[in-house]
Amino acid sequence: MADKTEFQAKIEHNLALASMGGVGFDRNAYGQYAVVPDGHQLQSLEKFQDRPNNIKTDHRFVSAKSFSEYLTRFFTDSMLITASSDKAQMYAVIDYHDADPECGVVLPSHGAHKAIYTARKTDKIKAWLSMCNTPLGQIDFGLFLEERAVDVIQPMAAEIMEMVMQFEATKKVEFKSSTRLADGSRQFSYVEDNQTRGGITLPDKIIVRAPIYQGMEPQDIKFLLRYRINEGSLKF
Template identity: 30%
Template sequence: MSTEAESVTSIAQQAVEPRKVEVGTVYAVADGSGGIRVVDTDGYDLSPRHKAANRTVTDAISFVTYVNRHCLPGTEVYAHTSASSVVAVIDSHEGTDSLPGWQKHKLTLGLEHTKAWLAWVARDLGTNERAWMSQQEFAEFIEDRALDVHDPDHARLIELATKFEATTKVEFGSAVRLDNGEVKFEYTETVGPRKGNKGGIDLPKELKLGLRPYIGGPIYYVFASLRYRMRSEGLVLGVALQRPENILEAAFADIVTEIRDGIEEKDGKPGHPGIGDVPIFYGKP
């Protein structure tokens, strides 16, 4: 409960006529209950006293452009490999015997995977044992992602998909591994006028993919082993990416290098500078 003196003080404060304050200044004022509160008029000025922001960009060029635009003497960049994250603290501390920074202005490079990379990873048996596909599913997947494959060539890949689509009503017998590493499936047709006819399908040992792991990043060759299982419900097929984690690490390292050094113009493609002398530390800010 307020004392009589506090009530008198509060009434007296309310009777004070409004007066102009200096915008951008911090004031200590009575809170009406005997205490003090701080009033910051920074929000009414034409611009704040210091920058405060937490931005996110999705490619190296945008990251470099932003850092170079706002760079201060204390600006630092932190690269965290396992999280595939790069963070710039624009207003960080300048260093020994120098001014400290507010550390309220940050920029994050939030890398995003391409649709092609996500499509293959979703079918990767190395990370998802349930990614086995029926003949029809395998054929449709190969047709949909044929442009990602550099070897075998496009014509043979489509031919392979077509054969698997056309042999859903057959009985597969043995699978023979050939000298070149490919597997030959022998089958006998069980339905239709060609019932009893035999045939075969040659399955390549692996696919050579050209994938861009991150949007805006470089393309890498990724090898995918082709696998199969003979089950009671029929033949199932799948792909197993070879060490995709190494590809991601290499892609991230190349992006950090691009941020530091920039890239030169090549084959008509524009380049961009790096962040120059801004230090890069490996870890989290």
């Protein structure tokens, strides 16, 4: 980067050329300009250079791997990376302001070379999260479990399907009470046709194995199950 003395000399040199009716242009130089008479428009000469003065781009990524590879390729000592958990984003300014290592003076930069990574949730996780804080009846919850059983690692698939069949078999019964067992599961007692008594036992949690964000490795995620009896019906 030219210091102030060199830059001032360049200005004076170009002004002298302009006063003589000629303007020099170097295709390999940066930050060139033209001095024009009053009433004329000042035009940048950057587009005629072999290379632009600086990189101006705003790349956006949905792959953490691609984002990391891009930052590695264009790494600079002045690079700044920030993150937002609310937006699930990482924001990088590759040509951020720097500091002179000798005197500590801040060397401003354009901050025009940027890269943004936005983490996107996978369809699997979005499906499970859509059920959170959404009251469901036992039939609707059973249909959801039947559809998403492939994601579940605990309870086993056979136990999940047994739950689904129990929900179907008890859709017309009247649930009366529930008892928490030692292992955390719950046992629900019901009455059918005001005579037959029975019960079903349901787990207190379901563990799903799935990647949270696209491009990430799968991990185990625990979803807690909450039940309540409402007017004889079982709600989730």
